Amino acid sequence: MIRIQNILVSPGEGGVYNERMLEGYRVWDPYRSKLAALYILGEGVELPKSMRVLYLGAANGTTVSHVADYVETVYAIEFAPRPMQDLLEVARRRKNVVPIMADASRPEEYAPFVEAVDLIYQDVAQPDQVNIAERNLPFLRPGGWLILMLKTRSVDVRRDPKEVLADTLTELGRRLEVVEVRWLDPYHVDHAAIVCRDRS
Numbered sequence: 001m002i003r004i005q006n007i008l009v010s011p012g013e014g015g016v017y018n019e020r021m022l023e024g025y026r027v028w029d030p031y032r033s034k035l036a037a038l039y040i041l042g043e044g045v046e047l048p049k050s051m052r053v054l055y056l057g058a059a060n061g062t063t064v065s066h067v068a069d070y071v072e073t074v075y076a077i078e079f080a081p082r083p084m085q086d087l088l089e090v091a092r093r094r095k096n097v098v099p100i101m102a103d104a105s106r107p108e109e110y111a112p113f114v115e116a117v118d119l120i121y122q123d124v125a126q127p128d129q130v131n132i133a134e135r136n137l138p139f140l141r142p143g144g145w146l147i148l149m150l151k152t153r154s155v156d157v158r159r160d161p162k163e164v165l166a167d168t169l170t171e172l173g174r175r176l177e178v179v180e181v182r183w184l185d186p187y188h189v190d191h192a193a194i195v196c197r198d199r200s
């Protein structure tokens with residue numbers, strides 16, 4: 001990942017969300033993007049130019065736009081109409097973003113439009129986050145990556161976040177190798193980033 005004066009940046013055209021520019025690069029704000037927080041607090045997954053990404057929970061395209069600055073193609077899934085409008089604007093200016101209005105828990109609806117990908121990135125803040133991730137695993141190429149941003153309060157607001165994380169890791173560990181787990185505070189409270197890799 002590119003850093004300037006130790007600040008995480010991406011190499012694209014600015015003006016997506018009033019982000020600061022630094023020496024011609026876009027500052028990637030960890031308070032606005034959980035993925036940026038992961039790169040600052042931990043390792044994450046490299047984003048080479050050749051990479052294809054399936055992004056679940058694209059919202060208005062803030063993080064999508066930074067990922068698209070690095071990789072070949074981002075298939076961006078979002079089901080809410082309002083953020084979709086902003087996402088379409090991001091896609092208009094970045095030809096490697098494929099916006100798809102669909103429910104990430106129904107991947108059969110967008111399967112005809114999505115190729116095999118190297119990384120599934122999921123940030124949907126739903127109770128059934130693991131189930132949604134598992135349904136999308138058929139898109140992952142052998143040896144590919146999953147980054148799941150777990151919002152523990154969305155799973156169960158009454159339970160201890162650490163317990164929710166432990167259960168989530170057990171479930172994901174049945175299908176994938178868990179390689180990194182990182183709480184994202186102070187940038188995002190009660191959120192954990194889970195990085196997994198396909199075992200095959």
Ligand code: SAM
Nearest residue numbers: 057058059062063078079080103104105123124
């Ligand atoms: N990843 C975004 C970013 O960093 O810019 C923020 C994502 S926001 C926390 C969660 C988004 O997931 C919302 O826009 C919501 O509409 C979307 N979402 C939730 N459940 C979804 C589903 N089943 N299918 C598609 N989108 C979903």
